[in-house]
Each structure stands twice: as C-alpha cells, then as structure tokens.
Amino acid sequence: MTHSVSSSQDFASQDFASQDFDCQSCGACCAYSADWPRFSLETDEELDRIPAEYVAADLGGMRCENDRCTALDGTLGRFVACKIYAVRPIVCRTCMPGDDECLIARARHFGAAA
Numbered sequence: 001m002t003h004s005v006s007s008s009q010d011f012a013s014q015d016f017a018s019q020d021f022d023c024q025s026c027g028a029c030c031a032y033s034a035d036w037p038r039f040s041l042e043t044d045e046e047l048d049r050i051p052a053e054y055v056a057a058d059l060g061g062m063r064c065e066n067d068r069c070t071a072l073d074g075t076l077g078r079f080v081a082c083k084i085y086a087v088r089p090i091v092c093r094t095c096m097p098g099d100d101e102c103l104i105a106r107a108r109h110f111g112a113a114a
C-alpha cells in the first residue's frame with residue numbers, strides 16, 4: 001500500500017502480491033475507515049517515529065479525518081502518497097495490492113469493477 005512522497009522509487013520496487021494495482025494512483029485502503037489503521041505490534045521506538053500530528057487522540061492508531069488517514073497526501077484515484085511511508089504502521093505494511101482488504105477498499109471508492 002501507499003508510497004512515500006520522498007521515495008517513490010522504493011515504493012515502486014517493492015515485491016507486491018500483484019502488479020495489477022498501482023497504489024500510487026489509488027489510496028483506497030488509506031481512506032477506508034476512521035478506525036484504520038490501528039497500531040498493533042509496533043515498539044514504543046517505532047511509534048515515537050510517527051509524527052504526533054498524524055496520531056489519533058487515543059494514541060491507538062493513525063488520526064483520520066472522516067475515513068481518511070491524515071498521513072495520506074494527494075487525490076484518491078489519481079496520485080497519492082504516504083507522508084510517513086518509512087515509519088508507517090505494521091498493518092499498512094502487510095496490506096497488499098490485490099488482497100481481500102484491497103479489493104473491498106477499491107470497490108468502495110471506485111466501484112465493483114475497480
């Protein structure tokens with residue numbers, strides 16, 4: 001899932017589950033729920049690297065505005081980037097293009113044919 005503002009090359013070179021979906025022109029899973037992403041097995045040191053402005057008031061996940069993670073930059077379906085890509089939560093790292101969550105998020109934003 002999404003992609004760094006400063007290191008899109010890193011993002012593009014990742015070993016995705018599917019090459020059929022371009023996360024940099026999507027962003028659907030980063031704008032799917034006000035309750036996502038939540039933190040899970042991150043260490044305190046890892047969480048400390050996430051700028052506080054993007055962390056939810058309960059400190060349990062990323063801060064969202066409506067359903068959209070505040071670390072998501074850009075326009076859904078056109079060009080998007082994760083402003084904290086290098087330090088993003090574990091659930092963001094494990095969500096893969098083409099998996100069930102990806103397809104559900106894309107269908108919600110772009111329709112069933114997405």
Ligand code: SF4
Pocket residue numbers: 001002021022023024026027028029030095096097098101102103105106
């Ligand atoms: S919904 Fe799928 S294709 Fe879109 S950014 Fe997330 S993982 Fe990538």
Ligand code: SF4
Pocket residue numbers: 001002003029030031036037062069070071072073081082083084085088089092
């Ligand atoms: S932290 Fe980055 S990858 Fe995770 S939901 Fe927010 S914008 Fe997307």
